[in-house]
Ligand SMILES: Nc1ncnc2c1ncn2[C@@H]1O[C@H](COP(=O)(O)OP(=O)(O)O)[C@@H](O)[C@H]1O
C-alpha cells in the first residue's frame with residue numbers, strides 16, 4: 296500500500312529523473328565492478344586496492360587539468376594510461392612476490408596496498424576535499440522536457456556499454472583473451488601451452504584499472520568532491536555488485552552494478568524516509584544473494600584451481 | 602634426444618625422485634611404468650619445467666634445459682599431455698586446439714594442423730564449438746592429445762593417457778600413440794597400464810619409489826617374471 300502510494304505520488308517526470316540518476320550510478324558501479332571480477336577470476340583474490348585505484352585516477356585527472364593545465368581530453372587519456380600502469384605496478388610489487396604463498400597472505404598484502412594508497416594520497420594531496428574541475432558541456436545541467444540532468448549522465452551508460460562490448464570482444468575473440476580464460480582455470484597447463492602467466496596477469500590488471508579510471512573520471516564529473524577515501528564506499532559496493540552478479544563473470548558484474556546503482560537510487564526516491572539507509576541496500580542485496588544463490592546471478596559452480 | 606641424469610626432485614623435505622637417469626632416443630617410444638606415487642608424474646613435470654630439481658641434469662639435444670621455464674621448453678619442441686587430461690573446460694574444443702599452438706605464428710600451418718587433428722579424431726570436429734568441459738573422458742583425452750600435437754612437438758610426453766577410460770577407448774588411444782610416433786614424433790609415455798604400454802614401447806623403465814628398478818626393451822620386460830607379477834597382475838607359476 297505504501298509502495299502504491301509512493302508510486303502514485305510520483306510524477307512521470309520525477310520518475311524519469313530518478314531513472315537517469317540510477318542508471319548512471321549503476322553504470323559507474325558496473326565499470327568498477329568489472330575490475331574486481333576480472334582480478335578475482337584470474338588470481339582468486341579480492342583486490343582491495345581497486346577502490347583506491349579509482350581514487351588515484353580521480354586525483355590524476357584533477358591535477359592534470361588544474362595543476363598542469365593539460366587539455367581535459369588529453370588529461371583523460373593520460374589518466375587512463377597512468378591508472379593502468381598503477382594497477383600493473385601494484386600487482387607486480389604487492390601480489391606477484393606472493394604468487395605461491397597462501398591466499399590469506401595475498402589478501403593481507405592487498406589490504407596493505409589499499410592503506411598505502413589512501414595514506415599516500417592523504418599525505419600528498421591532504422584530506423581536504425578538492426573540487427574536480429568543471430568539464431565543458433559534460434559538467435553542465437541540461438533540460439530534457441522538464442528533466443534536469445547533468446550532461447555526463449547521458450554519456451555514462453553509453454561509455455559503459457561501449458567498454459563492456461570492447462572488453463567482451465577482447466576476452467572472447469582474441470588470443471590474449473583466450474589465454475586469460477585459460478589462465479583463470481589452470482595456471483600450470485597454461486604454462487605448458489607456452490603462455491606467459493605473468494604477462495597475462497599484468498594485462499588483466501591493466502584492463503581492470505583502465506576501466507576503473509574511465510569510471511573514476513565520470514565519477515569525478517558527477518560527484519566532484521575528491522578525497523583520499525572516496526573509493527572506499529563505492530569500492531565496497533562494487534565488490535558486492537561483482538558477488539551479486541557472480542564473481543569472475545564480467546556480464547554478471549555489470550548486471551550487479553546496475554542492480555545496486557538503480558536499487559539504491561530508487562529506494563531513496565520511493566521511500567525518502569529510508570534515505571539514511573541508502574548504503575545499506577548493497578549489503579541487504581549481498582545477504583539475499585548469499586542466502587538464495589551463493590554463486591551469484593550468473594555465477595557457475597566454484598571450481599578450485601588445481 | 603633427451604638425457605636425464607641423476608635427477609633428484611624433492612617436495613619440501615621428501616624426495617620424490619632419488620637420482621634417476623633416463624634416456625629417450627630420437628624417434629622411439631620410451632615407456633616408464635610404476636605404481637601410484639612412484640614419481641612418474643614428477644619426472645615429466647620436472648622435464649617440462651613445472652618443478653625445479655634439487656640436483657641432476659636434463660639435457661635436450663645437448664642443451665641443459667633444467668633451469669629454463671616452461672615457456673622456453675615448449676618452444677624447443679617438448680610438450681606434455683598431463684595426467685587427468687586437464688583440457689580447459691571453459692574453452693571450446695577449437696580454442697583448446699588453438700591454445701596448443703599458442704607460440705606459433707604461422708596461421709596457415711595452424712589451420713592445416715587443426716584439419717589434420719580433426720581427421721585423426723572426427724569426434725572432436727563434430728564438437729568443434731562445444732565447451733571442452735562437456736566432453737566425455739575419452740573425448741577429453743583425444744583433445745588433450747590433439748592440443749599437445751598443435752605445438753608441433755618433437756618430443757611428446759604423456760602422463761597416464763589411459764587412466765579411467767573404457768578398454769575400447771584405450772585401444773584407440775594406443776593406436777594413435779603408435780601413429781604419432783610413426784609420423785616422426787618421439788614419445789615418452791608414463792603408464793600404470795603396463796601391459797599396453799610395454800607392447801608399444803621400444804624401451805622401458807620400471808620406476809619404484811623414486812628409483813629406476815629395471816630397464817630393458819618393451820618385450821624383455823613383458824616377459825620378465827618379476828614384472829609380470831608386480832605390474833601385469835599375473836602370478837608366478
Ligand atoms: N605437489 C606435491 N607436493 C608434495 N608432494 C608431492 C607433490 N606431488 C607429488 N608428491 C609426492 O611425490 C611422490 C611422487 O608422486 P608422483 O610423481 O605424482 O607419482 P606418480 O605419478 O608415479 O603416481 C608421491 O609420494 C607424492 O605424494
Ligand SMILES: [Mg+2]
Nearest residue numbers: 641642643684
Ligand atoms: Mg602420476
